[in-house]
Amino acid sequence: xxxxxxxxxxxxxQFSIFLYIIPSIREAEILENFVITGGKELFxxxxxxxxxxxxxxxxxxxxxxxxxVRIENIPQISDVQLIIEILDTMGAKVRLIKKxxxxxxxxxxxxxxxxxxxxxxxxxxxYLIGAMLGRFKKAEVAMPGGCNxxxxxxxxxxxxxxxxxxxxxxxxxxxxxxxxxLVGASVYMDQVSVGATINVMLAAVLARGLTIIExxxxxxxxxDLANFLNSMGADVRGAGTDVIKIRGVEKMHxxxxxxxxxxxxxxxxxxxxxxxxxxxxxxxxxxxHLESISAKLIEAGAxxxxxxxxxxxxxxxxxxxxxxxxxxxPGFPTDMQPQMCVLLSIANGTSILSESVWDNRFQYVGQLLxxxxxxxxxxxxxxxxxxxxxxxxxxxxxxxxxxxxLIIAGMVCDGVTTVENIQYxxxxxxxxxxxxxxxxxxxxxxxxxxxxxxPTAG
Numbered sequence: 001x002x003x004x005x006x007x008x009x010x011x012x013x014q015f016s017i018f019l020y021i022i023p024s025i026r027e028a029e030i031l032e033n034f035v036i037t038g039g040k041e042l043f044x045x046x047x048x049x050x051x052x053x054x055x056x057x058x059x060x061x062x063x064x065x066x067x068x069v070r071i072e073n074i075p076q077i078s079d080v081q082l083i084i085e086i087l088d089t090m091g092a093k094v095r096l097i098k099k100x101x102x103x104x105x106x107x108x109x110x111x112x113x114x115x116x117x118x119x120x121x122x123x124x125x126x127y128l129i130g131a132m133l134g135r136f137k138k139a140e141v142a143m144p145g146g147c148n149x150x151x152x153x154x155x156x157x158x159x160x161x162x163x164x165x166x167x168x169x170x171x172x173x174x175x176x177x178x179x180x181x182l183v184g185a186s187v188y189m190d191q192v193s194v195g196a197t198i199n200v201m202l203a204a205v206l207a208r209g210l211t212i213i214e215x216x217x218x219x220x221x222x223x224d225l226a227n228f229l230n231s232m233g234a235d236v237r238g239a240g241t242d243v244i245k246i247r248g249v250e251k252m253h254x255x256x257x258x259x260x261x262x263x264x265x266x267x268x269x270x271x272x273x274x275x276x277x278x279x280x281x282x283x284x285x286x287x288x289h290l291e292s293i294s295a296k297l298i299e300a301g302a303x304x305x306x307x308x309x310x311x312x313x314x315x316x317x318x319x320x321x322x323x324x325x326x327x328x329x330p331g332f333p334t335d336m337q338p339q340m341c342v343l344l345s346i347a348n349g350t351s352i353l354s355e356s357v358w359d360n361r362f363q364y365v366g367q368l369l370x371x372x373x374x375x376x377x378x379x380x381x382x383x384x385x386x387x388x389x390x391x392x393x394x395x396x397x398x399x400x401x402x403x404x405x406l407i408i409a410g411m412v413c414d415g416v417t418t419v420e421n422i423q424y425x426x427x428x429x430x431x432x433x434x435x436x437x438x439x440x441x442x443x444x445x446x447x448x449x450x451x452x453x454x455p456t457a458g
Contacts, residue, residue, distance in 0.1 A: 030447060034419040034433070036410030037442040038392055041278035044439040048266045048284045049075040049430040050100065050259035054221035056124035057198050058228045058259060059083045062092075062104045063131040064205060065232050067254035072101045075262065076430045078423070079124065086118050086128065113140030116173060120144075126154060126195060129175055130202030133166060138178040143170075156196035160187045164200070164207055184209030184248055192217050192328040197244070198225060205234040207248040216244045219329040220289045224260045231255040263289040264335045264401070265429060266311070270294070271336065272408045272436070273313040274302035275343040280439050283310045292332045296324055296340065300347055321349030321386060326357050338364050338405035344384045345373040346412055353382040364402035367395040371409055371417070392417040397424045404429060411441050 050073035060083060062069040074080060076099065084094055084102070090112055093105040111132065119125035125144045132139035143154075154175065158168045163186070166179040184207050187200055194217040201222075204211035216222070218240050226239030232255050235247040266285045273280040274297045287294075287306040294304040294311065299322040302315040321344065326334040334357035344351040345368060355361050362377045369375060370393050374385040392415030397403030403425035410417030419425075422445075425432060433445050 031449075032422055032445055032447050034407060034410070034422050034425075035444050035446050036392070036407065036417045036419065038390075038411050038413040038415060038417065040276065040411065040440050040442055042273050042276045042280050042411075042436075042439045042441060043278045045281045045283055046269050046435050046439055048261045048269070048282060049073070049077075051075070051221050051224065051262040052077060052079060052264070052428045053124075053194075053219070053262075054224040054259045055080050056083055057127050057202075057221060057225045058257070059087070059104070060127045060131045061202055061225060061228060061232075063087070063090075063106050063109060063128075064135050064202065064229070064234075065252050065254050066107055066109075066135065067232075067252070068103060068105045068107070069232070069254050070097065070101065070103045070256040072256070072258040073261075074100050074102055074259065075265075075428075076100065077426065077428055079427045082118070083124070086114055086125070089118065090114075111136040111138065113174065114142060116142035118142075124195075126157065126175070127198060127202060129157065129161070129177055130199035133161060133177050133179065134182070134203045134206045137166075137180070137182065140174050140176050142174050154195070156189055156191070156193045157199045159190075160196055160200035160213075161203055163187045164203055164211065166203070182207035182248075184211040184246070186212045186214065189213065189215040189217075191215075194219050194222065194328075197222055201225065201229065201236065201244065201246060204246040205229055205236065205248065205252065206250075207246075209248055211246040211248070213244040213246070214242065216242050217328060218242060220260060220263055220286070228255075228257045231257050260289075261285045264333060266290055267293040267333065267336045268339050268404050268408075268429070269435070269439075270297060270304070270311065270313045271339040271343055272411060272441075273439075274300065274315045274319070275346065275408050275412050276441075277315050278440065279312070279314040281310055281312045285309060285311055287311055292330060293336055296322060296332060300343060319343065319347035319386070321347050321351040323352040323354075325354040328357070334358055334361065335401050337361060338402045339408055341365070341375070341382065341384065342368065342373075342405045342408045342412065345375060345386060345409075346388070346390065347384075347386040349386055351384045351386070353384060355380040355382075363398045364405060367398070367402070367406060368409060370395060371413055373409075389414050391415055394418045394420065397421040400424045400428045404432075407432070407436070407443065411436070411443070 091110040119142045197217040223240040226236040232252040238244045305312040371390040376383045390413035
């Protein structure tokens with residue numbers, strides 16, 4: 001068994017994740033890029049890891065157990081490393097059971113505020129507010145960071161906490177919440193919000209009485225969180241619908257739980273195969289979670305075959321235009337919008353890509369324009385005129401999913417593409433170089449020293 005320190009360091013060594021992401025274990029800053037030579041079709045199989053969006057909610061939810069929790073199918077990504085380090089600073093004991101399984105003992109955890117230096121790298125740190133408020137009836141957490149593609153207000157989170165009886169203030173950049181007791185209430189979400197739905201769930205499971213969340217988000221990782229909470233003794237019903245009912249319990253306990261496969265990672269490899277052409281079997285997935293993605297790929301000219309726990313994507317003919325609008329689940333995911341934009345940029349005809357979830361999510365388009373794409377953005381709508389090919393050049397990731405899109409763009413283009421700011425990509429994709437290389441992509445992680453690119457492992 002390993003301590004949390006060795007656990008995180010082991011991840012960093014084995015999977016080449018950035019040492020500078022976690023300052024407390026930093027030995028030296030390492031700047032790395034991806035270098036991609038395009039023009040290759042993809043063939044083979046890829047295994048999908050555990051869901052990032054589920055893991056970053058389920059791990060802090062372990063605080064509520066006051067016991068030992070074993071979590072399986074953990075994705076080996078930097079966001080997971082960060083939330084584990086935060087729990088470690090709070091007194092939790094984390095042990096590595098095997099590479100994708102951790103054991104968290106929160107029985108000796110002590111309440112303390114979570115400072116900005118630990119929350120500034122990813123937005124899901126705000127789930128600590130709901131978990132700490134639920135267990136300790138108080139929480140002090142710095143405002144979250146993460147990808148910069150729009151304002152991240154937490155007003156719906158605050159509204160939910162207040163409806164349960166908490167006082168919430170902003171003090172010097174910290175969210176300070178406290179309550180003598182939490183009491184179940186009816187909480188209506190003015191707009192569908194995954195983060196607020198999860199946070200209210202976390203705060204409500206140990207509240208007195210019944211909490212009803214109306215207009216709740218329905219994403220797969222919300223259902224996964226509900227199943228995890230129920231495995232710890234909570235009473236959560238209706239997850240996956242727009243009305244979630246939570247009857248508060250006196251206490252919760254430990255459990256063993258396996259996280260669902262990552263819908264967005266699977267979708268990324270699906271789109272990459274359709275964009276590059278080829279034949280790839282994407283394994284360890286829940287096909288129902290991918291239906292909106294599959295439908296658009298079929299419309300664009302790919303073939304998608306569903307199996308029990310896998311999908312096969314093939315594409316050997318020209319891509320067709322299609323229109324895509326992002327929507328809350330079960331609609332087309334906003335986290336797949338940049339990847340789909342790359343595919344449409346080389347499809348025949350004019351496509352319309354509409355974003356209905358986030359502001360400013362088209363920041364990456366400037367990078368695609370450098371590669372020769374023909375895209376016009378007006379607010380939340382992009383008009384994409386397909387071109388015959390893209391050209392390799394140096395580009396910079398602006399956020400996690402934009403980074404994944406630039407990898408795909410590099411694989412479909414003529415020539416060599418260098419992707420910078422890849423720390424964004426390591427936040428949410430496990431072994432991305434190894435997985436793409438295994439299906440035929442020419443992609444390398446290179447270390448940059450004194451403006452010289454030096455190939456590194458993987």
